[in-house]
Amino acid sequence: MANPVPPRDRTDQPWRSEGAPPPPPARKKMPGGWGGLILTALVVYLIANLVLSFFNEKDGPTISYTEFDKQVAAGNVTKIYSKGDAIQGQLKNKQPAPNGDGDYTKFTTQRPAFADDDLWAQLTKNNVTVTAEPVVQERSFLANLLISLAPMLLLVLLWVFIARRMSAGMGGAGGMLGRKAPPKPVELEAGRRTTFEDVAGIDEVEGELNDVVDFLKNPGAYRDMGAKMPRGVLLAGPPGTGKTLLARAVAGEAGVPFFSASASEFIEMIVGVGASRVRELFNEARKVAPAIIFIDEIDTIGRARGGGAGMGGHDEREQTLNQILTEMDGFTGSEGVIVLAATNRADVLDPALTRPGRFDRIVHVNPPDRGGREAILRIHTRQIPLAQDVDLEHVAKTTPGMTGAELANLANEAALLAVKRRQKTVTRSDLSDALEKVQLGAERPLVMPLEERRRTAYHESGHALLGMLQPGADPVRKITIVPRGRALGVTLSTPESDKYAYTEDYLRGRIIGALGGMAAEQVVFGVITTGAESDLEQVTTIARGMAGRWGMSERVGRLTAIPGDTQQAYGLSAAPATLDTVDEEMRRIVEECYESALNQLREHREKLDALAEALLAEETLEEAEAYRAAGIPRLGKEGREEGEAEREGEGEGEGEGL
Ligand SMILES: Nc1ncnc2c1ncn2[C@@H]1O[C@H](COP(=O)(O)OP(=O)(O)OP(=O)(O)O)[C@@H](O)[C@H]1O
Numbered sequence: 064m065a066n067p068v069p070p071r072d073r074t075d076q077p078w079r080s081e082g083a084p085p086p087p088p089a090r091k092k093m094p095g096g097w098g099g100l101i102l103t104a105l106v107v108y109l110i111a112n113l114v115l116s117f118f119n120e121k122d123g124p125t126i127s128y129t130e131f132d133k134q135v136a137a138g139n140v141t142k143i144y145s146k147g148d149a150i151q152g153q154l155k156n157k158q159p160a161p162n163g164d165g166d167y168t169k170f171t172t173q174r175p176a177f178a179d180d181d182l183w184a185q186l187t188k189n190n191v192t193v194t195a196e197p198v199v200q201e202r203s204f205l206a207n208l209l210i211s212l213a214p215m216l217l218l219v220l221l222w223v224f225i226a227r228r229m230s231a232g233m234g235g236a237g238g239m240l241g242r243k244a245p246p247k248p249v250e251l252e253a254g255r256r257t258t259f260e261d262v263a264g265i266d267e268v269e270g271e272l273n274d275v276v277d278f279l280k281n282p283g284a285y286r287d288m289g290a291k292m293p294r295g296v297l298l299a300g301p302p303g304t305g306k307t308l309l310a311r312a313v314a315g316e317a318g319v320p321f322f323s324a325s326a327s328e329f330i331e332m333i334v335g336v337g338a339s340r341v342r343e344l345f346n347e348a349r350k351v352a353p354a355i356i357f358i359d360e361i362d363t364i365g366r367a368r369g370g371g372a373g374m375g376g377h378d379e380r381e382q383t384l385n386q387i388l389t390e391m392d393g394f395t396g397s398e399g400v401i402v403l404a405a406t407n408r409a410d411v412l413d414p415a416l417t418r419p420g421r422f423d424r425i426v427h428v429n430p431p432d433r434g435g436r437e438a439i440l441r442i443h444t445r446q447i448p449l450a451q452d453v454d455l456e457h458v459a460k461t462t463p464g465m466t467g468a469e470l471a472n473l474a475n476e477a478a479l480l481a482v483k484r485r486q487k488t489v490t491r492s493d494l495s496d497a498l499e500k501v502q503l504g505a506e507r508p509l510v511m512p513l514e515e516r517r518r519t520a521y522h523e524s525g526h527a528l529l530g531m532l533q534p535g536a537d538p539v540r541k542i543t544i545v546p547r548g549r550a551l552g553v554t555l556s557t558p559e560s561d562k563y564a565y566t567e568d569y570l571r572g573r574i575i576g577a578l579g580g581m582a583a584e585q586v587v588f589g590v591i592t593t594g595a596e597s598d599l600e601q602v603t604t605i606a607r608g609m610a611g612r613w614g615m616s617e618r619v620g621r622l623t624a625i626p627g628d629t630q631q632a633y634g635l636s637a638a639p640a641t642l643d644t645v646d647e648e649m650r651r652i653v654e655e656c657y658e659s660a661l662n663q664l665r666e667h668r669e670k671l672d673a674l675a676e677a678l679l680a681e682e683t684l685e686e687a688e689a690y691r692a693a694g695i696p697r698l699g700k701e702g703r704e705e706g707e708a709e710r711e712g713e714g715e716g717e718g719e720g721l
């Protein structure tokens with residue numbers, strides 16, 4: 064499977080391809096007691112300053128320096144003292160105040176910088192007692208101490224505040240107690256542990272996480288064998304598909320402590336704290352290893368650079384991310400700490416995150432199909448008494464498109480209704496009323512409209528059927544109309560064994576298969592939709608290669624008309640006329656393939672219908688089910704090598720595609 068065919072998808076349905084969903088809302092927290100304390104300290108400091116400066120008011124009026132000079136010359140000044148250029152003094156005889164406000168003996172004046180220096184001579188001549196002080200404000204020792212210490216005090220307070228907030232919220236309980244507590248594993252205190260029993264509808268994912276569980280159960284065995292375990296696993300999938308639940312279940316299954324943090328918590332903190340919180344989190348986990356660290360919403364800090372960083376928050380994000388990466392790089396691999404991270408935007412992640420030794424395993428968590436929904440409903444109705452008439456299979460059928468979280472919510476709403484209606488059990492109508500209510504409250508249609516699903520089912524069936532019909536084509540592994548990422552459905556086919564060179568027929572088969580979705584829509588509905596965009600991209604790439612690079616067009620000839628890298632480096636390019644020919648040949652190849660696709664689908668219309676029907680009912684068809692539904696023999700399912708040989712021997716209409 065070194066060469067999996069990229070999934071063909073239907074993209075760009077206007078109501079689906081919302082591009083970037085809004086970022087998760089930042090969790091607002093009140094500043095809390097410490098914030099208040101800091102504020103109070105600040106206010107007290109300011110008031111104290113004001114009061115002190117008030118007491119510090121100079122005695123007497125301010126007189127002009129000329130006046131002062133005159134008084135000295137007149138021998139009317141008994142003593143002065145100067146602070147810098149400010150002079151305070153006392154007169155022998157009262158003088159009328161300059162502002163006409165009575166008389167004064169004490170005064171203040173300011174000595175201009177350019178005043179000549181015979182003042183000293185004058186003063187000594189007139190027997191004035193002179194004292195001087197350096198320029199400090201005249202305050203009590205205590206006040207001086209307080210004021211000089213205040214900024215430092217503030218800093219300390221701030222630091223304590225940060226430390227508090229760091230421990231608060233981290234690791235769930237413990238933090239909010241108001242004491243500085245290290246992050247604590249959540250599940251150690253919880254009564255019942257979450258296990259895979261609590262997760263349904265994503266069995267493949269559980270399978271993929273099984274070896275993580277195994278490793279956590281006995282890291283020693285892996286260490287002795289010198290085997291390296293993944294350090295990080297990325298759980299990618301839309302909101303509400305159970306990523307958090309799954310992470311908890313892994314910890315529960317392995318019986319190890321579970322540390323949980325949300326990436327957005329890290330960066331909402333005061334600058335510089337995110338990284339130290341990360342460090343603390345990892346330290347605590349190492350102490351009790353084997354353990355699991357779960358980081359939710361990793362995309363808030365793990366976004367690729369230039370991906371629209373918020374103002375200011377950029378550095379903080381980067382530091383926090385770097386700290387996580389550093390901690391992970393620091394794992395020797397035998398510590399037994401595994402980091403699980405969740406995101407619903409795997410596409411925007413910084414490649415640094417997914418490099419080997421970091422989150423090098425990506426597990427896609429998709430919304431459940433019909434069977435999965437039923438299983439999830441069973442889990443969430445375990446504690447709910449159901450009436451006889453409730454048919455969970457039916458509920459599952461009527462809720463295509465809903466996620467695990469939405470189904471859990473549905474079950475709960477139904478129970479609430481039953482209580483309101485004073486019933487002893489939850490009935491069928493409670494469930495259907497609850498569904499209506501849940502649907503109304505949702506901002507997007509929870510349940511996919513039937514028309515949309517039918518179109519998707521035919522589109523995917525078109526891909527799949529043509530894939531099955533082309534001789535030598537890669538077998539179809541899985542078809543699904545459960546939306547994945549931006550695709551409404553996916554048809555997956557992978558080769559039986561590695562292929563190193565492709566025949567012209569194979570490539571034509573690939574084009575035909577890729578056009579199958581569009582062709583099916585054309586055959587069945589008579590119109591085509593925008594859902595085939597990425598199919599057409601794939602078609603164009605192959606056709607361009609065939610005509611322009613691989614010598615598969617007589618008219619272009621045995622040459623590369625579209626220069627490769629080396630040729631481009633030498634500045635080689637084809638004549639415009641040749642490129643025009645390539646263009647025409649690409650069109651011809653694709654048109655022929657499209658004709659062929661239409662013809663085959665018309666000819667095998669009953670197979671197409673059967674496949675689409677099965678897909679509508681089941682939503683996901685595995686390889687064997689798909690071939691059975693289409694009524695096409697799929698020989699040698701088990702042996703891969705043998706399978707290829709038999710398929711070739713089968714020879715259903717050799718060269719039919721042409
Ligand atoms: N596959 C599932 N099986 C059982 N319950 C599920 C499943 N998926 C979701 N749920 C229910 O929905 C709740 C919320 O799911 P969870 O928080 O794990 O989703 P999530 O993928 O982490 O979502 P988000 O991306 O919004 O954080 C779970 O606690 C559980 O009750």
Ligand SMILES: [Zn+2]
Binds near residue numbers: 071072073580581
């Ligand atoms: Zn398609």
